[in-house]
Structures are given as C-alpha cells and as structure tokens.
Amino acid sequence: MIDARLAALMLVCLPVCTRAGAEEARPPAPGAVIERLELVDVRYRVRRGLDELLRERQALVLAFTTLDCPLANRYLPRLAALEAELAPRGVRVALVNAGPNDAMNAIAARALEAGVDLPLLKDHDGAAARALGVGSTPEVVVLDAERRLVYRGRIDDRARVTGQRPAPAREDLREALDDVLAGRPVRVAETAVDGCRLAGPAPAPSTPPGFAQVLPILERRCNDCHRPGGQAPFALLTHDDAWAVAETIAEVVRDERMPPWSAAPGVGALDHVRALTLDERRTLLAWVAAGAPRGDAPVPPPPPPLADTGWLIDAPDLVISMPADAELPAEGFVPYRYELLPYTFEADTWVAEAQLRPSNPRVMHHCNLAYLLPDDGYQRPHFITGQVPGGQPMRLEAGLGFKVPAGAVLVLQIHYVTTGRPERDRISVGLRWPRATVRKQARHLRLDEPRLEIPPGAPAHRVRVSRTLPADATGLAVFMHMHLRGRDATFLAHRPDGVTTPLLVIPAYGFDWQQTYFLSPGAVRLPRGTRVECVAHYDNSAWNPFNPDPKATVRYGPQTHDEMFFGFFFYTEDDERLDVRVDPRTGRERRWH
Numbered sequence: 001m002i003d004a005r006l007a008a009l010m011l012v013c014l015p016v017c018t019r020a021g022a023e024e025a026r027p028p029a030p031g032a033v034i035e036r037l038e039l040v041d042v043r044y045r046v047r048r049g050l051d052e053l054l055r056e057r058q059a060l061v062l063a064f065t066t067l068d069c070p071l072a073n074r075y076l077p078r079l080a081a082l083e084a085e086l087a088p089r090g091v092r093v094a095l096v097n098a099g100p101n102d103a104m105n106a107i108a109a110r111a112l113e114a115g116v117d118l119p120l121l122k123d124h125d126g127a128a129a130r131a132l133g134v135g136s137t138p139e140v141v142v143l144d145a146e147r148r149l150v151y152r153g154r155i156d157d158r159a160r161v162t163g164q165r166p167a168p169a170r171e172d173l174r175e176a177l178d179d180v181l182a183g184r185p186v187r188v189a190e191t192a193v194d195g196c197r198l199a200g201p202a203p204a205p206s207t208p209p210g211f212a213q214v215l216p217i218l219e220r221r222c223n224d225c226h227r228p229g230g231q232a233p234f235a236l237l238t239h240d241d242a243w244a245v246a247e248t249i250a251e252v253v254r255d256e257r258m259p260p261w262s263a264a265p266g267v268g269a270l271d272h273v274r275a276l277t278l279d280e281r282r283t284l285l286a287w288v289a290a291g292a293p294r295g296d297a298p299v300p301p302p303p304p305p306l307a308d309t310g311w312l313i314d315a316p317d318l319v320i321s322m323p324a325d326a327e328l329p330a331e332g333f334v335p336y337r338y339e340l341l342p343y344t345f346e347a348d349t350w351v352a353e354a355q356l357r358p359s360n361p362r363v364m365h366h367c368n369l370a371y372l373l374p375d376d377g378y379q380r381p382h383f384i385t386g387q388v389p390g391g392q393p394m395r396l397e398a399g400l401g402f403k404v405p406a407g408a409v410l411v412l413q414i415h416y417v418t419t420g421r422p423e424r425d426r427i428s429v430g431l432r433w434p435r436a437t438v439r440k441q442a443r444h445l446r447l448d449e450p451r452l453e454i455p456p457g458a459p460a461h462r463v464r465v466s467r468t469l470p471a472d473a474t475g476l477a478v479f480m481h482m483h484l485r486g487r488d489a490t491f492l493a494h495r496p497d498g499v500t501t502p503l504l505v506i507p508a509y510g511f512d513w514q515q516t517y518f519l520s521p522g523a524v525r526l527p528r529g530t531r532v533e534c535v536a537h538y539d540n541s542a543w544n545p546f547n548p549d550p551k552a553t554v555r556y557g558p559q560t561h562d563e564m565f566f567g568f569f570f571y572t573e574d575d576e577r578l579d580v581r582v583d584p585r586t587g588r589e590r591r592w593h
Contacts, residue, residue: 057091060142061140139195154195259276321428325424
C-alpha cells in the first residue's frame with residue numbers, strides 16, 4: 001500500500017526521491033576511519049567529535065532523516081526500538097537531521113511526538129552527510145568502536161518508495177550490528193537505499209542582500225535586547241554594529257541559537273513569536289556570506305536612544321531593594337540565593353507592571369519574585385513574575401491587575417553566575433500600580449511536583465501534573481521552570497467534553513532561556529472544569545551536556561544540581577466583573593466616602 005503522503009511525494013519530487021545505488025560513487029569506502037564530524041544537538045551545543053556518542057560502546061548508528069520524508073518518519077519507532085533492545089550490548093543510535101529547511105524546534109517536536117528519546121543532531125550544511133557518503137534518507141551509517149565505517153545503507157527492505165512489505169525479507173541494519181557485536185566482519189557492508197534524496201548546498205542569491213534588507217529583521221527579532229542598555233552584550237542598530245559581529249550572527253543564526261525561542265512551531269495560539277522565518281534566516285546568512293555589505297539602498301538612521309531611566313516598565317511607584325549587596329566569588333558555582341525584601345504590604349495592593357533590576361546585570365542569570373503570607377508561616381511562595389535572559393518584565397494590559405494580599409512580604413530566588421572576578425550586586429524590584437480601573441484579576445494555576453525522583457541515566461524520565469480551572473477562563477500566558485536536566489514540556493487543556501487542546505510544546509527545554517510564552521489575546525478560552533496538564537521529561541543521561549552527575553538519583557531541591565517542576569498557566573476568569581479603582585499613590589483600592 002502507498003499512503004497518500006508518499007504518493008504525493010512521488011508525484012511532486014520524482015527527480016529528487018529516487019533509488020540511490022551504485023551509480024553514485026560515495027566515499028569513504030567501508031573500513032575507512034572517521035576521525036571527526038561536526039554536528040549540532042537540539043540544545044544548540046556543537047558536537048565536534050564522536051567520543052561522546054561512542055564512549056564505552058561497541059557500535060554507533062547515525063540515521064539520517066528529514067522532516068518531510070515519509071520513509072524517514074516511518075522508521076523512527078523502529079530505530080528507537082532497536083536501540084532499546086541493543087543498548088545493553090553497547091549500541092547507540094542517533095538521529096541526524098539533514099534537511100536544510102528543518103528548524104531545530106520542529107526536529108525536537110517531531111521526535112517528542114513520536115515518543116523517540118534518541119540523541120538528536122543537525123547537519124546544517126550537509127557536511128557530515130557528504131563526509132560519510134550519505135545521499136538519501138532514511139540512510140544509516142554504522143561505526144564500530146574504532147570509528148571504522150562498517151555499514152552504510154538502508155535499515156531494512158520493508159518500506160520502499162513504491163510500497164511496503166508486511167515484514168522485511170532482510171533486516172540489513174540489524175544484521176550488520178549483529179556482525180559487529182559478534183566481532184566479525186560485516187557480511188553486507190553496503191545496500192541501496194529507497195528514500196528521499198538529500199538536497200545539495202543552497203545556491204547563493206544572484207544579488208546579495210544589503211543592510212537595508214537586514215535591518216528590518218534585526219528590528220523585529222533582535223533589537224529588544226541588542227540595543228544600548230539592553231540585556232544583550234552589544235547593539236545591532238547600525239551597519240557598523242552588525243558588521244563588527246557578522247560572523248557571530250551567522251553562527252548563531254545557522255545553529256538557531258538566536259533569537260532565543262524554544263516553542264514548537266505551529267502549536268498553540270502564541271503571541272510575540274521571536275523565531276526567525278526561513279526567509280529571514282536565509283537573508284541573514286546570505287548577507288554575511290557576501291561580506292556583510294552596506295549595499296546601495298538607503299538605510300534609515302538609527303532610532304534616538306531610549307531615555308535611560310534604568311527601567312523597562314513605566315516609572316515605578318514603589319522600589320524595594322535588597323538590604324545589602326550580594327558578594328560573589330570570581331569563579332565557581334554559586335548556590336541559589338533567597339532574599340526577603342524589607343517591605344510588608346499592609347493592605348491588598350494591585351500591581352500592573354513589575355520588573356526585577358540587578359545593579360550588576362553581568363552576574364544575575366535569572367531571578368524569580370514571589371510573595372509569602374503569614375497564614376502559610378511564610379513558607380509557601382506565591383509566584384508573581386521573573387526575570388530571565390531574553391525575557392521581558394511583567395506588563396498587564398489595561399483593565400487587569402495582580403493582587404498582592406495584605407500581610408505579604410516579597411522574596412527573591414536568585415541564580416547568580418561568576419564572571420572571573422569578584423563581583424557585587426543588589427537587586428531592586430520596581431512596581432507600578434494600575435492607572436485604569438481593574439476589571440479582572442490576573443490569576444494562575446501552579447502545576448508543581450515536589451516528589452521528584454529521577455533515576456540515574458534516564459534519558460527521558462516522565463513527570464505529569466494537572467490542575468483544574470475553577471471557572472470559565474481566558475488564557476494569558478504559559479511558563480515552565482526546570483533545572484539542568486529538563487528536556488521538554490508539553491501543556492495541554494483537557495476540556496470537560498473530552499476535547500484536548502495543546503497550549504504549548506517546548507520540545508527542547510533550555511535552562512538558560514526560560515521564557516514566558518504569551519497567548520494571543522482572547523484566543524484561548526476554556527470552560528470551567530478544564531484540566532490543565534503539563535507533561536515534562538528529564539534527561540539524566542550522560543548525553544545531556546549540562547548534567548552534573550548522570551549516576552545520581554535526582555530529587556526536588558532549590559539548587560541548580562537538584563531539580564524542580566513548576567508549570568504556570570496564567571488566566572483571567574470570564575465572569576469576573578471587578579470595578580476596582582486604584583489609588584495611584586498607594587496601589588490600594590480607592591475608597592469613596
């Protein structure tokens with residue numbers, strides 16, 4: 001049987017999707033030693049060697065895929081099952097995406113959807129495929145413990161471009177692995193591959209883009225941070241700014257490290273999307289490849305500098321600072337720091353904007369702001385907002401307010417980093433009261449799991465938590481917090497009628513870029529009784545480059561080497577009709593007499 005997608009692929013791509021056989025000379029030959037490959041993983045880490053994949057293993061399978069090849073997608077579960085079976089015998093399977101247009105988050109999302117927890121790598125320019133003689137997907141290469149290429153070809157002969165067998169007549173990959181594990185030469189070292197031919201390098205545009213074409217992209221995607229006084233280390237407002245760091249721009253755009261955006265494409269009604277489009281990526285890369293020219297087209301002058309108030313929010317009505325400077329060492333790991341701020345809210349207080357501002361931005365990786373109440377013994381934090389790399393301060397739209405209850409005190413949870421020299425920092429919190437009548441209170445569900453227990457070496461340990469909405473609600477935003485072993489997170493809304501709506505998928509969670517994902521205004525409306533669920537996975541394996549100790553059982557704790565599970569769904573209640581007029585001097589409800 002030929003499914004509809006495969007039939008369409010054959011009709012549209014007949015010159016591209018073809019049998020790759022002996023008509024092509026594909027060096028290196030079986031038996032060649034592969035010294036080095038450069039690939040990028042879905043955590044945006046460049047993997048320049050094979051040691052991490054081959055360490056203490058007898059065989060490594062590199063399976064080349066693309067997102068739009070039906071045959072490659074069909075074999076994902078088979079590859080995962082093969083490693084699950086043979087991993088105890090020293091076999092590692094890794095997926096290498098070689099699609100020039102496939103975005104990293106989409107690659108990770110496809111693997112998450114398929115339930116595949118194999119290492120995911122990206123061959124951005126096709127160099128690895130060419131170095132291994134791979135021309136199609138799903139083509140696999142097997143390297144033995146000495147890095148010798150011992151097999152190249154198909155997985156088996158079950159799925160073909162022209163149809164599919166009920167069962168394979170020969171399991172080529174499995175038989176090659178059996179030979180390697182038995183210590184004998186691989187009997188069939190090469191086979192022909194039915195699949196989708198890999199595209200060659202993209203041709204350079206006949207006319208390279210000038211800075212007039214580049215500047216609008218920088219303004220849309222980058223200059224919130226890359227401007228004087230912003231969170232980024234350099235500005236990108238002028239041609240001279242961008243020319244000076246052009247090679248850096250090309251590297252981070254090619255590897256998709258910038259701009260930071262971890263949500264899966266096409267999932268959820270997200271607002272303020274930062275991810276570059278394919279055309280934007282191509283334009284930036286072509287501009288750098290051409291030498292980052294100024295071009296002939298006129299470029300508008302840079303915008304006037306922003307007023308340097310030190311605040312990204314409107315002028316705060318209340319500023320509360322840490323009672324003393326934090327003193328930090330020159331190097332090493334800094335444990336999480338908790339600071340109670342010297343202020344007690346004597347009455348219910350409404351907040352419209354909030355920002356956490358370090359005096360020394362170099363040392364604050366991220367910081368969370370919460371309030372504590374005497375009724376909880378000042379032990380249970382109630383999250384308000386946070387400041388993370390690339391994030392924005394809390395700004396509620398007119399008519400919304402966040403209520404800090406009477407008796408509350410504020411607490412900071414701070415993650416500091418070292419810079420190579422002794423440093424000091426003092427964080428201030430700026431709060432601005434609503435100027436418009438508060439019609440609705442900004443609320444949130446907190447999905448937390450303090451009973452974490454992640455086994456040693458687990459590549460994808462699953463944890464799921466859900467909470468139920470007490471009223472008809474409209475979603476505002478979604479946020480997820482884990483530590484170094486966080487792998488992915490999926491937020492789902494299970495409605496009372498049985499319909500499930502995906503709210504957000506973070507397929508490759510990054511501790512360094514913990515962003516709040518805003519929902520398009522009014523786009524997510526959920527009835528009372530909807531169960532909001534977060535399903536997350538933790539990677540406690542040695543493949544995780546940030547894992548402090550793959551041999552440890554990891555439990556809940558406040559430090560980075562511990563783990564956390566905190567999901568937040570921010571919302572308003574649809575039937576709420578507040579009419580709170582706030583005193584702009586105090587943030588309290590104005591009383592009329």
